[in-house]
Amino acid sequence: MYVHDFIYHRAGSVEEAVRLMGEAEEGRYLAGGQTLVQTMKQKLAMSSDVIDLGGIAELRKISAQGDTVQIGSMIRHAEVAQTPLVLERIPGLAGLAAGIGDRQVRNMGTLGGSVANSDPAADYPAAVLGLDAVVVTDSREIEAGDFFVDLYETALEEGELIVAIRFRVPMRSAYYKFRHPASSFAMVGAFVAQFPDGFRVAVTGARPTVFRWQAAEAALQAVASPEAVAQLDTDGIEDILSDMHCDETYRRRLMPVAVRRALDAMNAPDKETD
Amino acid sequence: MSIDVKMIVNGKPVRRSVEPGTLLVHFIRNELGLTGTHVGCDTAQCGACSVSVDGRVIKSCSILAAQVQDCSVLTIEGVAGGEELHLLQTAFLQCHGLQCGYCTPGMIMTALDIIGENSNPSREEIAEGLDGNLCRCTGYHNIVDAIELGARMMRQGGGSV
Ligand SMILES: Cc1cc2nc3c(=O)[nH]c(=O)nc-3n(C[C@H](O)[C@H](O)[C@H](O)COP(=O)(O)OP(=O)(O)OC[C@H]3O[C@@H](n4cnc5c(N)ncnc54)[C@H](O)[C@@H]3O)c2cc1C
Ligand code: FES
Numbered sequence: 392m393y394v395h396d397f398i399y400h401r402a403g404s405v406e407e408a409v410r411l412m413g414e415a416e417e418g419r420y421l422a423g424g425q426t427l428v429q430t431m432k433q434k435l436a437m438s439s440d441v442i443d444l445g446g447i448a449e450l451r452k453i454s455a456q457g458d459t460v461q462i463g464s465m466i467r468h469a470e471v472a473q474t475p476l477v478l479e480r481i482p483g484l485a486g487l488a489a490g491i492g493d494r495q496v497r498n499m500g501t502l503g504g505s506v507a508n509s510d511p512a513a514d515y516p517a518a519v520l521g522l523d524a525v526v527v528t529d530s531r532e533i534e535a536g537d538f539f540v541d542l543y544e545t546a547l548e549e550g551e552l553i554v555a556i557r558f559r560v561p562m563r564s565a566y567y568k569f570r571h572p573a574s575s576f577a578m579v580g581a582f583v584a585q586f587p588d589g590f591r592v593a594v595t596g597a598r599p600t601v602f603r604w605q606a607a608e609a610a611l612q613a614v615a616s617p618e619a620v621a622q623l624d625t626d627g628i629e630d631i632l633s634d635m636h637c638d639e640t641y642r643r644r645l646m647p648v649a650v651r652r653a654l655d656a657m658n659a660p661d662k663e664t665d
Numbered sequence: 666m667s668i669d670v671k672m673i674v675n676g677k678p679v680r681r682s683v684e685p686g687t688l689l690v691h692f693i694r695n696e697l698g699l700t701g702t703h704v705g706c707d708t709a710q711c712g713a714c715s716v717s718v719d720g721r722v723i724k725s726c727s728i729l730a731a732q733v734q735d736c737s738v739l740t741i742e743g744v745a746g747g748e749e750l751h752l753l754q755t756a757f758l759q760c761h762g763l764q765c766g767y768c769t770p771g772m773i774m775t776a777l778d779i780i781g782e783n784s785n786p787s788r789e790e791i792a793e794g795l796d797g798n799l800c801r802c803t804g805y806h807n808i809v810d811a812i813e814l815g816a817r818m819m820r821q822g823g824g825s826v
């Protein structure tokens with residue numbers, strides 16, 4: 392398959408990328424290309440201009456500030472999985488990144504690309520919401536709770552560029568997903584994080600976009616044990632996805648199990664969860 | 666509008682003027698004539714197109730050639746030392762790690778990445794590391810055998826890529 396013609400730009404800075412986007416008739420940022428190149432091949436994305444972010448050094452930084460860890464949008468999944476700073480401060484996030492896709496995808500796919508794309512079954516959104524993160528763009532900061540809007544829809548404005556994501560460092564955290572055996576994406580994935588002010592539980596793969604499961608948070612707040620979530624029902628939750636691999640009833644069943652297994656992994660980080 | 670793309674491939678600097686939408690795999694196969702890198706699925710699923718870019722294995726059907734501007738690319742043609750097979754290739758031969766051979770270049774490139782990260786991977790780690798590579802013939806068993814043996818030979822014999 393071949394990609395349609397477009398004007399290729401390699402931006403050297405965030406300012407240049409945003410300016411090029413403003414000047415383009417129908418521009419698109421290119422991160423690792425792990426979604427975009429395939430969609431261009433299928434002619435699902437037709438752009439007049441493609442602005443490659445691969446040469447922008449300021450998008451490739453990882454730093455700790457106070458009780459946060461900030462990760463540049465062009466950091467690859469494999470780097471998040473292996474960087475000592477992330478492994479030490481938020482092992483739950485490093486573990487999540489290590490489970491995305493396959494080795495080749497992890498070497499090319501980026502944090503910013505995954506979050507901007509906001510696939511309903513993507514893993515990172517669960518960490519962004521579960522770790523109370525802030526999405527830092529070229530023009531503002533967006534709270535995770537306001538960022539994920541709907542199926543493939545985020546709060547990003549036209550041409551707005553994700554510079555970095557600033558994660559809050561939890562006391563403990565872990566992620567567990569029921570991995571789709573072919574695609575590796577989450578059929579249901581749960582990110583559980585414990586902060587001094589309470590638990591956060593973010594679920595991906597189950598609805599058009601990632602969401603906080605408040606009933607699970609409250610249950611854990613009352614008794615922080617796996618049994619506390621095992622019995623949770625999902626009755627009040629609407630719009631559960633249903634497809635040939637995993638229908639709605641099954642997805643509802645998987646939700647408390649994913650949370651329980653994430654909690655098990657959080658309690659015993661070195662043990663494999665079943 | 667063509668763009669100028671340059672990179673180092675198997676140690677040699679190359680430079681071509683190509684359409685911006687040129688995939689890395691087409692650059693390697695059509696522009697450079699290095700046809701050991703295969704296209705299996707063309708949809709990022711099978712890993713037959715795997716090559717190494719700056720020491721990390723990626724799927725060359727899923728990125729543009731322009732994205733690896735100035736990078737160092739290793740394809741299967743650069744793995745052997747001239748006429749002499751790489752130890753990992755020898756191991757594939759010995760273990761009968763290929764049948765039709767279509768997936769093999771991608772398997773070898775991915776295996777080098779697995780071994781580069783951990784010189785003594787367990788069978789589970791090998792199988793997990795091959796998550797992005799499909800083989801329609803072997804049933805994988807002999808491929809895992811070959812990578813296990815190849816890793817051992819590389820630890821002992823110092824075959825390095
Ligand atoms: C075989 C395969 C398996 C996968 N498995 C998983 C999985 O298990 N779990 C999972 O979560 N994901 C999975 N993915 C997706 C992968 O994690 C990629 O991160 C994701 O596809 C985005 O790719 P990318 O970072 O290369 O961004 P691109 O494809 O380059 O870009 C994606 C979109 O985001 C926009 N964009 C990119 N960067 C920015 C930015 N900084 N600011 C604003 N907009 C931006 C682009 O314009 C484009 O619209 C898989 C992908 C493949 C091919
Ligand atoms: S041809 Fe690239 S992954 Fe199949």
Ligand code: FES
Nearest residue numbers: 764766800801802
């Ligand atoms: S040997 Fe035929 S596809 Fe693997």
